[in-house]
Amino acid sequence: MRRRQFLSASLAVPLAYAAESGTATVRGKLTQLEGKAPALETQEHKFIPLGGDLATLGVLQDKRLAGVDLEALGEPSPGGAFQVGPIHTKAMFVHKDGSRLLITYWCDLCSIRTYTPGVCWCCQEETAVDLRKPEAE
Numbered sequence: 271m272r273r274r275q276f277l278s279a280s281l282a283v284p285l286a287y288a289a290e291s292g293t294a295t296v297r298g299k300l301t302q303l304e305g306k307a308p309a310l311e312t313q314e315h316k317f318i319p320l321g322g323d324l325a326t327l328g329v330l331q332d333k334r335l336a337g338v339d340l341e342a343l344g345e346p347s348p349g350g351a352f353q354v355g356p357i358h359t360k361a362m363f364v365h366k367d368g369s370r371l372l373i374t375y376w377c378d379l380c381s382i383r384t385y386t387p388g389v390c391w392c393c394q395e396e397t398a399v400d401l402r403k404p405e406a407e
């Protein structure tokens with residue numbers, strides 16, 4: 271009886287831990303509901319609210335990324351939410367057509383790359399979402 275309880279409790283935790291770094295990973299569909307924190311909907315249809323620094327939240331709230339298959343690295347926080355790693359750790363990936371792609375933003379005019387949505391600091395044009403393979407970084 272005790273053993274069974276232990277098993278079901280461990281299965282309920284939708285987090286996988288990467289052994290080498292101690293960083294946790296969550297993956298699911300990025301959902302952006304009005305007035306709520308961005309969240310991941312896992313394959314088990316659980317919603318994990320996501321938090322992070324301002325630049326990270328900018329990415330998570332980018333309407334162009336709504337519904338993507340998102341993988342986030344970071345730390346679970348109390349209450350079932352998940353704290354995504356700081357923006358400089360490049361902790362967010364989109365899975366698309368079998369590739370794991372880093373989320374970046376690109377100004378074609380100035381050839382300037384950033385990691386959060388907004389206007390280009392050079393020409394003030396809106397930057398475009400540019401998903402790239404991490405090896406290309």
Ligand SMILES: [Zn+2]
Pocket residue numbers: 377378379380381382390391392393394395
């Ligand atoms: Zn520019």
